[in-house]
Amino acid sequence: MKGAHVTPAERFRDIYEECYPRVLAYATSLVGRQAGEDITSETFTVAWRRVRDIPRPALPWLLGVARNLVRELRRRDALRYAVAAEEAQRISSGERNRSGDIAAEVTDRQAALHALASLSEADRELLTLIAWHGLSAKEAAQVLHCTTASLTVRLFRARRRLERALETAQAAEAGPTPAAETALPPQHQGATA
């Protein structure tokens, strides 16, 4: 069925099929599931209009589009954005079904999430693009519109800060005071990267 000639529509279809879940996961991390689905839909709408411009691999480009759409939402509809970002916040801070997890694992996860939450938005964005959304440094640079070199530097620093935060958080989790549901980070008030 699949000859050498792939029409733009077929390419779009393949990209859609392959990347939809990952774009959705990324968008969900920014604005929660519901708004995330809308952002994903808009992202692919843009992709279809510009199907001839989509580079290979498509994912970093798509995430870049999604990121821009989220920023546009933030500008255009601050209230809706705030609500959406709050949901994303709940998701990213690890509110989830813990029944299947081993206690120690929960603790480790909570520690990691608390550590992440204590970092700046720019650090969080960069770190999660790589650790959660599976991008390489080069691909993350495409999403964030910076050079790979400057991204490498930023990543190095962000990682150092994450390591320190992890130590702190793990100490807190392991410590005598139950650290559950401590202060949530002010994620949606938004320093930009």
Added chain:
Amino acid sequence: MKNSSRSGRPDAMKVLADARPDALDPSRPADPARQRTDFARIIADTAGIADTADFLGATGRGHTSPFRRRVGFRPLGAVALAAATATVVVVVGASNSQAPDGSSAAQRHTPTGTHAPSATTTATVPVDGHIELLAAATKAASAPASGTYWQTSTQAEYVDVAEAGSQVFAVHSTSREEWSVGVRQGSGSLMVSGLDSVTEPRTAADRARWRAAGSPGTVRTDVAKASGSTSAGVTRAYTLGAGHPLVMRTNIDDKIYAVGPDNVSYEDLRALPSDVAELRRHLEELYARDNGGDTGSGGRSEWMLRQAGDLVTMPVKPAVRAAAYRVMADLPGVRVVGHSTDRLGREGVAVEFPIAYKGPLGTTRERLVVDPATGAMLSDETVLTTPSARARAAGLKAGTTVDYRATTKMGWGEQQITVPKNARS
């Protein structure tokens, strides 16, 4: 990660990766219905006009794409991934009066000799054409039962306005399509579109303008502000002359058609209710699922008419086909225009969609033409009601059919269709 990792100083990125909230795991399934409807909407809707065929690689080779332009056209079934439910929903909501079944009315009236009251603007009052539609329903109830391949042949045309040099003129593309949907285990479904496709200036006057522009092989159409939904301009090029057919597999395993937001199997189709009220309720439920909390007026009727019209062309039980016609006849806001002739010269009744759309050619309205004598769906067409300045400049007048897809054959076959040698996939 276990306790040991804590003392062992694991890589921070690994710790973070392991802590990814489950809700952000891309291997967790997305909502498949949402994914599919988005796909259909994007493919069918975004560009506003015929550039979808262009995107399909058919640049100007004049073949009509199964991804129909503008508001979707009809079931595409499942195209590899997912399926353009070609039914693209546009507006929404509306109250639906539970109109009576009306089958007795259908039996009382003959399909001939009635006249379209052209001034009818509300469809809540049954008009003669309305009754004819119900006649179609009774005819549709008697049809052969089953076979291996459900096959439809269609002929299509679409019209667009093109530019070359300083000349503005109309071009049109015509082509045929064969769609053969296998309903038995492993039989497969094929669609061959763009058969005998030709793109050329529409009339002698258009040809003269094209010549005046130097008879270019490629002409452009500028869809600056398409249907309103698209902000970006879309430019599409048509290459004049003959085109290649395109072949496409349209099933995903046993899913052979799209009904509303769902891909359905033959078994699903056969399980559809043949009772009018039940079928209506079923479609309303699909509509609710397909449209979330949107509200509006006329949208639900629009959607229901599209779905019911689509069902008629699928291998549903004859009684379901009849029920689908009755659902159509009862939809609020849907106007039945009595006698109408389709572009192939066949007489029928026209069922108008409630919502008019603004596109680059002007305001258009879609309608279905049904043969009340046989219960056959004759054609699905888009008529220009108010031409845009651009369309007028190209000689397109109000009442011009700018897009149609006429069914020339529909029924069961035992052999899969053959794919022409020059077809592309």
